[in-house]
Amino acid sequence: MADSARCPGPAERIGYITRVQSFSACHRLHSIHLSDEENKKVYGKCNNPNGHGHNYKAEITVRGKIDHVTGMVMNLTDLKRCIEEVIMDPLDHKNLDKDVPYFATVASTTENLAVYIWDNMAKVLPPSVLYEIKIHETDKNIVMYRGE
Numbered sequence: 001m002a003d004s005a006r007c008p009g010p011a012e013r014i015g016y017i018t019r020v021q022s023f024s025a026c027h028r029l030h031s032i033h034l035s036d037e038e039n040k041k042v043y044g045k046c047n048n049p050n051g052h053g054h055n056y057k058a059e060i061t062v063r064g065k066i067d068h069v070t071g072m073v074m075n076l077t078d079l080k081r082c083i084e085e086v087i088m089d090p091l092d093h094k095n096l097d098k099d100v101p102y103f104a105t106v107a108s109t110t111e112n113l114a115v116y117i118w119d120n121m122a123k124v125l126p127p128s129v130l131y132e133i134k135i136h137e138t139d140k141n142i143v144m145y146r147g148e
């Protein structure tokens with residue numbers, strides 16, 4: 001079989017690139033849709049009124065054609081700038097529930113944090129390149145969101 005039958009041409013190759021960013025924040029798991037008693041039951045120790053902190057690690061993956069001239073899906077330096085704007089400026093060293101207006105009414109679970117980051121990354125990245133947001137809340141708790 002000829003190589004051209006097996007492999008996509010240079011203009012058609014799709015790549016995935018990921019940048020990892022750590023940030024620290026505190027939060028309290030609490031839903032405005034539940035009573036205090038229900039919140040305690042659902043979230044347990046994570047509903048502690050004074051909160052607790054995490055060293056989060058976010059992985060932002062973009063997908064796109066590998067440009068045959070630049071050899072890049074997108075410049076990682078541009079992705080770094082987007083991450084500064086969407087993750088570091090609003091979230092790092094913050095109280096998610098009190099410092100980030102979005103979480104005044106939305107429970108600051110890692111699922112919702114992934115949705116928040118997705119929605120805001122989508123606004124600053126080129127159209128249709130955002131592929132996945134993965135957040136490590138702890139070494140053991142990892143959430144992935146793909147915009148569905």
Ligand SMILES: Nc1nc2c(c(=O)[nH]1)N=C([C@H](O)[C@H](O)COP(=O)(O)OP(=O)(O)OP(=O)(O)O)CN2
Pocket residue numbers: 029046052108109110111137138139140141
């Ligand atoms: N579906 C979700 N469940 C939970 C979330 C979440 O975001 N989504 N978050 C929490 C807590 O915020 C929490 O801080 C988890 O901490 P902890 O249980 O201490 O973390 P570990 O499981 O990694 O710790 P070990 O005690 O060492 O096992 C809870 N649930």
Ligand SMILES: [Zn+2]
Pocket residue numbers: 027046052053054
């Ligand atoms: Zn937590």
